[in-house]
Amino acid sequence: MLTANKVNRFSIKLGKYMTGEQVRAARALLKWSAKKLAEVSGVSYPTIQRLESRDGPLAGYADTHDAIRKAFESHGIQFMVSGEVATGLGVAIGREV
Numbered sequence: 304m305l306t307a308n309k310v311n312r313f314s315i316k317l318g319k320y321m322t323g324e325q326v327r328a329a330r331a332l333l334k335w336s337a338k339k340l341a342e343v344s345g346v347s348y349p350t351i352q353r354l355e356s357r358d359g360p361l362a363g364y365a366d367t368h369d370a371i372r373k374a375f376e377s378h379g380i381q382f383m384v385s386g387e388v389a390t391g392l393g394v395a396i397g398r399e400v
Contacts, residue, residue, distance in 0.1 A: 326355040329380045344374035
């Protein structure tokens with residue numbers, strides 16, 4: 304059986320994960336509150352608060368991560384891994400987190 308923890312480790316190996324820092328930065332770029340992200344993503348406000356309160360890869364379920372990612376991406380946010388180049392304006396951190 305594939306648990307959420309195993310899904311997270313698999314996602315990290317593929318470079319398809321988000322970090323708490325990325326979630327906070329994406330919200331800031333969109334000028335969204337955590338409540339707005341909860342509304343748009345369909346993820347509960349307490350879950351958003353818990354996930355983005357920690358640095359590093361998000362804990363929790365892959366479906367939750369997907370909902371948050373889709374909410375951001377549908378509003379122009381691009382998540383990148385080291386070596387990828389964004390289209391348009393943006394910010395990136397020059398070190399691995």
